[in-house]
Every structure is written in C-alpha cells, then in structure tokens.
Amino acid sequence: MKQHIETDVVIVGAGLVGLSAAIAFAKQGKSVVLVDAKSVMNQKTQTWDERIYALSPESETWLKSLDIWPYVEAERVCTIDAMHVRHESEELVLSSSDANLPKLGVIIENQNLMVALWQKINALDVTVVTEVNCVKLENTQQAVILSLDNNQQVSAKLLLAADGIHSWVRQQTNIGVQHKDFQQTAIVANFSAENPHRNVARQWFSVHETLALLPLVGQNVSLVWAVSTEKASELLKLSNEDLADAVGAKSQGVLGDLKPIGRTLSFALHSQIATQFVVERLALVGDAAHQIHPMAGQGVNLGFRDVMELTSLATNLHHMQDLGDAAFLRQYARARKTDTLAMNTLTSGLDALFASDSRMLKQLTNWGLRQLNHQGSVKKLLIQQVAA
Numbered sequence: 001m002k003q004h005i006e007t008d009v010v011i012v013g014a015g016l017v018g019l020s021a022a023i024a025f026a027k028q029g030k031s032v033v034l035v036d037a038k039s040v041m042n043q044k045t046q047t048w049d050e051r052i053y054a055l056s057p058e059s060e061t062w063l064k065s066l067d068i069w070p071y072v073e074a075e076r077v078c079t080i081d082a083m084h085v086r087h088e089s090e091e092l093v094l095s096s097s098d099a100n101l102p103k104l105g106v107i108i109e110n111q112n113l114m115v116a117l118w119q120k121i122n123a124l125d126v127t128v129v130t131e132v133n134c135v136k137l138e139n140t141q142q143a144v145i146l147s148l149d150n151n152q153q154v155s156a157k158l159l160l161a162a163d164g165i166h167s168w169v170r171q172q173t174n175i176g177v178q179h180k181d182f183q184q185t186a187i188v189a190n191f192s193a194e195n196p197h198r199n200v201a202r203q204w205f206s207v208h209e210t211l212a213l214l215p216l217v218g219q220n221v222s223l224v225w226a227v228s229t230e231k232a233s234e235l236l237k238l239s240n241e242d243l244a245d246a247v248g249a250k251s252q253g254v255l256g257d258l259k260p261i262g263r264t265l266s267f268a269l270h271s272q273i274a275t276q277f278v279v280e281r282l283a284l285v286g287d288a289a290h291q292i293h294p295m296a297g298q299g300v301n302l303g304f305r306d307v308m309e310l311t312s313l314a315t316n317l318h319h320m321q322d323l324g325d326a327a328f329l330r331q332y333a334r335a336r337k338t339d340t341l342a343m344n345t346l347t348s349g350l351d352a353l354f355a356s357d358s359r360m361l362k363q364l365t366n367w368g369l370r371q372l373n374h375q376g377s378v379k380k381l382l383i384q385q386v387a388a
C-alpha cells in the first residue's frame with residue numbers, strides 16, 4: 001500500500017452513510033479513499049439482526065439507482081403497507097392504498113444492507129483502508145491531508161466526515177453540537193408473533209414512551225421501545241420471555257403471543273445537531289452531522305439524503321471548481337440544514353408532546369388523531385410525507 005495517496009474524496013467512516021457516499025462518488029468517476037477504524041463487514045449471520053432500518057421509498061429508489069439492490073438479500077426485506085399510530089384509545093391509520101402508493105417503505109436488517117454495500121464497494125475502484133485510526137488533519141490551499149496511524153497520508157480535495165455521533169473529524173475542526181439528552185433508552189429486540197402483522201408498522205405513544213413493532217419477513221416483528229432510562233433498566237433485567245410478555249401487554253395484544261428470537265439490545269437516546277455542516281474542504285454527513293430521536297425511523301434516511309444532495313450538487317460543478325470549493329460546500333450546508341432541523345423539530349416536538357402529563361394536551365392529541373382519520377385529503381398528504 002502506498003504511503004501517500006492523492007484522491008478526490010476521502011471518507012472517514014464506513015457506516016451505511018459513508019459506504020453509500022463512497023459508491024455514489026465512485027460511480028461519478030471520482031477517486032475515493034474510504035477509511036474506517038473497524039474491519040470490512042462481509043458476512044451475514046442467519047439469525048435475525050436486532051438492528052433494523054425503516055427505509056423510505058426515496059432511500060430505496062436511490063440505493064437501487066446505485067446498483068446496490070442486486071447485492072441485497074431481497075427475501076429478507078419486508079414491505080410496509082400501512083402505519084397504525086395509537087395514542088390512548090385513538091388510532092390513526094395511514095395506508096399506502098389511501099394515497100395510491102405501492103408502499104410506505106421497507107424494513108431491512110443492518111447486516112443485509114451493510115454487506116450489500118461492501119459488496120458493491122468491492123466491485124468498484126474504491127481504495128479501502130480499514131482497521132486504522134486517524135491521527136491528524138491538516139489543510140493546505142489545494143487539499144486536506146489526513147494522517148493515519150499506519151503511517152499513510154491521504155491528500156484529498158474533499159473530506160467527508162461520516163464517522164458517526166462521536167465524530168473524530170468534527171472534534172478536530174472544533175465544530176460544536178447542539179445536544180439534547182432525552183433521558184430515554186431504546187430497547188431493541190425481535191419476536192415471532194402469533195398473529196400476522198399484515199405488513200403494518202405499529203406505534204404506540206404514551207407519556208414519555210413510544211413503542212414500535214415493525215414488520216419483518218414471515219410472522220416476525222422488530223421492537224423499538226423508547227422508555228425512560230429508569231424504566232429501561234427495569235425492563236432490561238427481565239428474561240427475554242418476560243420482556244416479550246411486557247411488550248405484548250403494552251401493545252394491547254394485537255399480535256397475540258410474542259416469542260423472543262435473538263438478543264435484546266439497548267441504546268441511550270440523544271439528539272445532536274452540528275452547528276456547522278461544512279468547513280474548509282470538509283463536509284459532515286450522517287450521524288456526524290445529526291442524530292435524531294429514532295421514533296420516526298428517519299436517521300439513516302436523513303444521512304442518505306445528505307449524500308444524495310452532495311453528489312447531486314457535485315454533478316453541477318463548473319470546470320473551475322473542485323470538490324472542496326467553498327461555494328459548493330455552502331450550497332450543500334444550506335440545503336441540508338433546513339431538512340435536518342425540520343426532522344429534529346418534528347421528533348423532539350412529538351417527544352415533548354407525549355412527555356406531557358397535561359390532560360388538555362392529551363385530549364388535544366386524541367382529538368387531532370380523530371380528525372386526521374376523517375380528513376381524507378389531509379391524510380393523503382400525510383401519507384405522501386411519510387412515504388417521501
């Protein structure tokens with residue numbers, strides 16, 4: 001391996017967002033170096049992955065346009081035909097057929113998508129440097145220079161920070177974050193259900209809690225249960241079977257008996273938005289730029305939209321501009337700030353609404369859900385937003 005590599009783009013972080021960015025830029029004919037502290041993920045297990053994503057139709061279409069779908073194990077991707085959102089006795093039903101859409105999204109396991117992305121990377125001319133740590137970041141007028149602890153140096157026109165919530169790159173550039181601790185933990189596990197889920201993503205909102213049961217292929221469902229940190233520590237002490245019973249009770253038994261399949265994981269919930277998305281020759285993408293509450297299942301979709309925007313703007317670059325051009329990066333930052341803040345306001349606002357113990361607010365929420373259910377045109381608009 002060369003000690004000094006020159007490239008158009010160096011991407012730090014080979015999570016879903018960094019991998020997809022490497023593919024998108026490589027498909028535009030740009031030279032790409034992809035760096036990660038971990039090793040390549042090239043194997044799937046047969047068991048169900050506890051980490052799953054609800055991909056929007058927009059994300060799925062984009063991943064298909066990057067030729068990633070042929071590498072995905074399609075038999076393990078589950079379509080979402082409808083969403084049922086429940087608060088106390090009220091239920092809002094959003095169905096793809098009400099808006100003449102083929103589906104609202106798909107559920108895919110982390111390892112299914114990660115392995116597919118790595119396979120696509122291997123089929124392209126991307127330089128992959130894994131199991132290394134970044135040690136230094138410098139800027140010259142012409143390039144950004146990244147030094148690694150294997151003594152390699154990468155000199156690039158543009159550096160993409162795709163290194164997740166604790167982004168090393170973001171810290172080197174002194175970009176701050178607006179941080180909110182939801183004092184909640186998401187409990188994640190998979191179950192096989194007695195009753196068919198009928199491709200419905202179900203969500204229950206209650207005081208400072210959201211429980212989602214998302215459809216997996218067959219009669220399996222994936223749980224994302226966001227609860228207060230104290231309640232989470234109690235739930236995490238339960239056996240898998242007792243947790244299944246607690247989930248069954250909280251979800252009003254709609255799916256009948258639930259049987260655990262696999263492990264239970266937990267994630268502390270925060271929102272964190274970087275105060276700047278770009279600095280000289282550097283752009284933040286994915287969780288390095290923004291982490292939002294998972295209740296809307298939008299985190300990775302937001303990260304994919306960062307890459308869509310950046311790579312789409314890159315196609316319009318004038319021949320005098322390179323990928324590190326300040327005006328180009330400012331355009332990216334402006335476009336992505338609005339989308340990110342809107343999504344963060346929505347999820348944080350919903351959390352605050354449902355955290356409230358106020359009777360009036362609860363009645364208002366129930367009234368709102370009831371009204372929405374009976375407003376065909378408004379509902380159609382909402383469904384189109386969900387599936388956007």
Ligand SMILES: Cc1cc2nc3c(=O)[nH]c(=O)nc-3n(C[C@H](O)[C@H](O)[C@H](O)COP(=O)(O)OP(=O)(O)OC[C@H]3O[C@@H](n4cnc5c(N)ncnc54)[C@H](O)[C@@H]3O)c2cc1C
Nearest residue numbers: 013015016017037054163164168286287297298299300301
């Ligand atoms: C409980 C839960 C449920 C969720 N459900 C959904 C959902 O249904 N739909 C959805 O869209 N989103 C969901 N999300 C959000 C989603 O998981 C994240 O938004 C997404 O995984 C972020 O991807 P990323 O590639 O930006 O970052 P990451 O996946 O964190 O990847 C970062 C990469 O950078 C590497 N790295 C880190 N530091 C360094 C370094 N110094 N040097 C080199 N490499 C480094 C890491 O090894 C890693 O590979 C959920 C999140 C949680 C917590």
